[in-house]
Amino acid sequence: MKISNREKVMLYILGIIVLGLAYYQLVYSYEINIIQQKVKQQNEIQQKYTTAINTINSIESKKSDVKILKAKISDESLPFYPTISEEHIILELDNLLKGSGLDGGIKFNPIISDSVETEDKKSSTLAESSLQGIVDEYNNEVNDKQKSGIENKGESEKSNENTSSVDSKNSSNSDKIKSSGNSNTNNSNSSSGNNSSSSKSKDQKKNTVQYLKAEVNFNGSYDSLNTLLKAIGSNEKKIVVNSIKIDQDTLSSVKGTMNLEIYAVPKIDDELEGYLKWNLNNTYGKSVPFSTGAASGNIEANKDTSDFVATVKSSTSDLPTIMLGKVNDDLKTTYVYADSNSMENVEIILTQDGDKYYYKYKTSKGTFPINYDGIGAEFVPISQNIILDVKSENRITSNDKSEIKLKIINKTDKLVNVNVTGDDTADPRVKVEGDGSSISVNQK
Incomplete structure (x- = not known):
């Protein structure tokens, strides 16, 4: 083919x-x-590699967050006991009684682990005086006269009086109607409030705390009782005086009963071990048992001498590099923190409204108050000037770069004194910006 x-x-x-x-x-x-x-x-x-790199890059930030969180927890639990130890509490209360010059005894109730007791505060409107209507009628009449410019007492004035009396009666009737309407609304709100309170009580049961109730019987002078109450109020560990009953024993002495509550919050450091160490022949535990370091030392030394206090530390410190807050804030609820081995920008705004003063500040990690857009929180300056103490320290190594750039905006009629102590003379950690006419920086 x-x-x-x-x-x-x-x-x-x-x-x-x-x-x-x-x-x-x-x-x-x-x-x-x-x-x-x-x-x-x-x-x-590639995705796993990117995730790993992001995790590695965020390690330093996470370390800073953990350090700040630890400082917040330690500061806010500072006034509370690490655990309920009746033996230690007996010694402490006995020392308080003896130190005040009172004789007495202590009776403990069983330790409770429950939500903190709360008291519902109900508000009610008191009935007005029967003379209030006459006064209101008179004031309305005087105001009407001032507005209309009437100076004689003719017939027109009488007609105005009749009109005002009728208006006051009508307004009183309308007020009664409104008040009855409000009472109905309050009743409905109270019923819904009961439902919400029951749901809140269920939620509160989830968050419990250990606390101990103690009954202290005392006998002594009234001055000694005052001394005891002041000692309890200034005690480093929070002791709540729930109630007190006083009877006169003689002309110069009193006796009575005091109900106390003592709360325990578990601590995240080694404070429990130091607190439970038992040695009656020596001082046991820490010299300041309930100080974590974040609120001790230089910061506590500033009580009653300044309005605000800040610390600037090395990044190698166990504490955040930047801490700023209000003096005498034992729970550190007004404190803001930051932690980095670099310059931290911090802003403080002080405002005056009439005869009242307000403050707010922020770091890269937080603000106070939380609503930073408002005017801030009110405070009363302790002196003629507003005082801010800044505690710094020398740089440890050449790689120690932590520092603060403090911007102060002063909108008050007072001078802001910034007292900087302990700063590195060769390479200062603290830099202050602001209007030099209203801010004075003092290096000590």
């Missing part, structure tokens, strides 16, 4: 097509699947 050249070309083309289809089915598609799997694996590895 003779094949023409045209047929040969067509057979060649057919062969090429068959070979191409065979290659695509047996080789190309197989290789493509392998490549797609490899690309998918590459993307998964």
Whole structure:
């Protein structure tokens, strides 16, 4: 059989097509699947690598967050006992009684682990005096006269008196209607409030705390009782005086009963071990048992000498590099923190409204108050000027870069004194910005 050249070309083309289809089915598609799997694996590895890098890069930030969180927890639990130990509490209360010059005894109730007791405060409107209507009518009459400019006592004035008396009666009737309406509303609100309070009580049961109730019987002079109450109020550990009953024993002495409550909050450091160490022949535990360091030392030394206090520390410290707050804030609820081995920008805004003064401040990690858009929290300056104490320290190494750039905006009629102590003389950590006419920086 003779094949023409045209047929040969067509057979060649057919062969090429068959070979191409065979290659695509047996080789190309197989290789493509392998490549797609490899690309998918590459993307998964790339995603894991990116996640790992982000985690590594965030380690320092997480460390700072943990350090700040630890400082907040330690500061806010500062006034509370680490645990309820009746033996230690007996010694402490006995020392308080003896130190005040009172004789007495102590009776403990069982330790309770429950939500803190709360007292519902109900407000009620007192009925007005029966003379209030006459006074209101008189005031309305006088105001009407001043507005209209009437100076004589003619017939028009009498008609105005009649009109005002009718208006006052109508207004009193409308007030009665409103008050009755409000009472109905209050009733409905109280019923809904009861439902909400029951749900709140369920939620409160989830958050419990250990506390101990003690009954202290005392006998002594009234001055000694005053001394005891002041000692309890200034005690480093919070002791709540729930109630006190006093009877006169003689002309110069009193006796009575005092109900106390003592709360315990678990601590995250080694304070419990130091507190429970028992050695009656020596001072046991820490010299200041309930100080964590964040609120002790220089900060506590500033009580009653300044309005605000800030500390600037090395990043190697166990405490955040920046802490700023109000003096005498035992729970440190007004404190803001920051932690980094670099310059931290901190802003303080002081505002005056009439004879009242307000403050607010912020760092990169927080603000006080939380609603920073408002005017701030009110405070009373302790002196003629507003005083801010800044406690710094020398740099430890050449890599110690932590410092503060403090921007103060003073919108008051007082001078802001910034007292900086302990700062590095060669490379200061503290830099203050603001209007020099209203801010004075003193290096000590």
